Amino acid sequence: MKELDKIPKQNPFRVPENYFEEVTEKILAATLEAGRKQAPLKKVIRLRNIIAIAASVAVLVMLSITVLHMNRNMNQDIASVDMTTEQIMETIIYYVDITTLEQEIEDKWFENRLTDVENEEIIDFLINENIDPAEIYELL
C-alpha cells in the first residue's frame, strides 16, 4: 500500500466561524461599489482590432508590391544580359544589400546575448521559476 493511500483524504484547514456568510456579503458590497466594464468598451477594443488588422493588411500589400517590383527588375536584368554566375551573384547582392542585413543580424545578436549571465545563474533562475519537468518534456 502506498504511503499516500494511508492518509485519509480530508481537508486539514479551518476557517473562522461564519466566514462564508460574511465573505459573501463583503464581496457583493465591494463589487456593487466597483461597477463593471460596460459594452461600449468592448466596441472600442473591437474597433481598435479592426484598425490594427487593416493597417497590417495595408503593410503586407505594400511589401508584396515592392518585392514583386524588385523581382521583375532583377529578372529583366538577368534575362536581358548574358551573365556569368559571379555577375548574377553581384546583381543579387546589389538588390539584397548584404551590409545592412549583416549589420542588422549583428545588432540583434548583441542585443539578445546574455553576456553577463553564467550558466549556473540560468539554472538557478529556472529552478526558482519552478519550471515543471512535464512541461519541458512536452516541449521536447
Add this chain to the structure above:
Amino acid sequence: MADKEQDRDIINLLEKDTGKGFHLMVERYSRKLYWHIRRLVILHEDADDALQNTFMKAWINLESFRHESSLYTWLYAIATNEALTIINRRNKNGAASLDDLSGIFARSIEGSTWFDGDEAQQKLQNAILKLPEKQRVVFNLRYYDDMPYEDMSKILNTSVGALKASYHHAVKKIEEYLQTL
C-alpha cells in the same frame, strides 16, 4: 464536480438580472474557490484576499465571460491566477523558508490557528508544498477536487497529456517524500 446544470441557472439569471445572477454565482462558488485557493496559499488571510479579488475580477470582466463556454472553468482559472500571484509575491518578498508549513506559520500567528490536521496531514501538506507551483495546482485539483483532466486543461491552458504526466510526477515525488520520513 462540475455542475453544468447549476452553471446554466446562474448564466440564465445573469442574463435576466446581473446583480441577482452574480449573487447566486458568489453563493455557489465561494466555498469551492476558497478551498482551491486555500490549499495553494495555505494561509487563511491570503486565501480571503485572493477569493475577493477573484470575484471582483469576475464582476468587472463579466461581459467577456459571456463568450466563454464554461462558467466554472473561467472562475477556477481566475482563482488559480490570483493564488499564484500571491505565492509569487510571497516568494519575492519572503526571507523565511516557505517550503514547509512551519516556515509559513512562523510568519503568521493566524496560520497555525486554522490548521487542525494531524501529523500525517501535516506531512502530506509539506510534501505538496515541495512541488513546483504548477504541479501543486494539478495535484490539488485532481486529488482533492477529482477534477477531470479535460476541465483542468481549459483552466491551466495545458494539454491533457502534460497534465497527466504532471500528476504522475507529483504523486511520485509526494510518495518519495513520505517514504523518507
